[in-house]
Amino acid sequence: MSQEFVIEAFPRGDQGRGASRRLRREEKKIPAIIYGGNKDATSISIWHNELKKALENEAFFSHILTIELEGKKESVVLKDLQRHPYKALLTHADFLRVDKDHAIHMNVPLHFINEDTAEAVKLQGGVVTHQINEVEVICLPQDLPEYIEVDMAGVGMDEVVHLSDLKMPKGVTVAALIHGEDHDLPVAAIHKPRAAKVEDDEDTEESEEAEKPEKKAKKDEDSKDKE
Numbered sequence: 388m389s390q391e392f393v394i395e396a397f398p399r400g401d402q403g404r405g406a407s408r409r410l411r412r413e414e415k416k417i418p419a420i421i422y423g424g425n426k427d428a429t430s431i432s433i434w435h436n437e438l439k440k441a442l443e444n445e446a447f448f449s450h451i452l453t454i455e456l457e458g459k460k461e462s463v464v465l466k467d468l469q470r471h472p473y474k475a476l477l478t479h480a481d482f483l484r485v486d487k488d489h490a491i492h493m494n495v496p497l498h499f500i501n502e503d504t505a506e507a508v509k510l511q512g513g514v515v516t517h518q519i520n521e522v523e524v525i526c527l528p529q530d531l532p533e534y535i536e537v538d539m540a541g542v543g544m545d546e547v548v549h550l551s552d553l554k555m556p557k558g559v560t561v562a563a564l565i566h567g568e569d570h571d572l573p574v575a576a577i578h579k580p581r582a583a584k585v586e587d588d589e590d591t592e593e594s595e596e597a598e599k600p601e602k603k604a605k606k607d608e609d610s611k612d613k614e
Contacts, residue, residue, distance in 0.1 A: 390446050390533075394438065396421075396431040396456040407479075411435065417477050421454060421463060424484030431456060435477055442468075442477075446533050449495045451485060462528065464493060485528040492562060494521045495532055499575060501540035513544050513577040522550065522574075523562040530558035537575060547576040 399410070399418060407418045410432055417435050422428040431454070441447045447465070454461050467481035485491055497520055507513040522535060535553055542548060549571045550561050563570040 390444070390450060391453065392441055392444075392447055392450055393453045393455055394433055394441070396433050396454050398457065399430040399432045411476070411478070417479060419480040419482060421456075421461060421482045421484060424486055426484065429456070433480065438480065439477055445496055449493055449531060449533055451528050451531060452482070454482060462487075464491065464528075464531075487528055490525050490527055491531070492523060492525055493531060494523050496521045496534045497537050497574065498534045499537045499539060501538055505539045505542055505577060507542060507544040507546075507577045508539075511544050512579065514580050515539060515575060515577050517575050518573045522553070524555070524559050525562050525565075526559040530556065532556050532559060539575065539577070542575075542577050545576070545578055548574045550574060 396419070397416070401410075410416050410418055414432070415435050416432040417438065419431050419433050420428055421431060450464075452463050452465065454463050462485050463482035464485055465480065466483045467479075468477065469479040470476065471478055483491075497517075499515070499517065502508060502515045505513070505515070508515060524532070524535075526532075535555065537548060537553060539548070550563055551571045553561065553574065555561065563572060
């Protein structure tokens with residue numbers, strides 16, 4: 388992983404809604420918690436705007452983060468984020484401690500590549516549709532990918548890319564596939580636009596209708612020949 392995210396944190400003693408409101412309003416911080424890793428949960432506060440800016444980077448959601456608290460550092464991942472129902476404000480964050488020797492479950496974004504150059508799109512007028520935009524993976528913290536690429540270059544018309552078709556980095560497993568083939572969900576597909584498909588169907592019907600008189604005439608001629 389090329390990027391490193393370090394979050395400055397502060398101890399938080401006061402609990403409750405009132406304390407959280409004062410924290411947000413007066414100190415411009417938000418309450419958060421660090422848990423897991425066979426340690427007690429630790430209540431902290433972090434700068435609101437610092438976290439908000441970090442969230443603008445997609446990689447923040449699928450990276451091992453570093454929280455620095457009173458001179459000590461802990462490796463964590465972001466597990467939950469709460470936002471104000473209608474204001475552009477963050478209200479709470481949950482961070483899970485990670486251990487380099489224990490696998491973690493994380494959602495990783497999918498990056499779709501070569502969509503415009505796929506033959507089914509470029510030459511046949513197909514349209515790419517995405518069924519999912521992220522996938523849950525299981526891996527050790529050091530193997531956590533920033534994203535997973537979905538190469539659409541070789542996908543033909545009316546073909547579907549499934550979870551089992553994804554090329555996963557070494558040491559990374561798609562969580563859903565552990566549960567069997569029934570969980571091999573579709574990821575993306577290429578189909579003709581709906582309007583084009585309707586036109587093709589209408590052309591087929593017209594061709595069939597045009598063929599009917601010819602078939603009937605031929606049938607009548609065959610009947611006369613037999614007489």
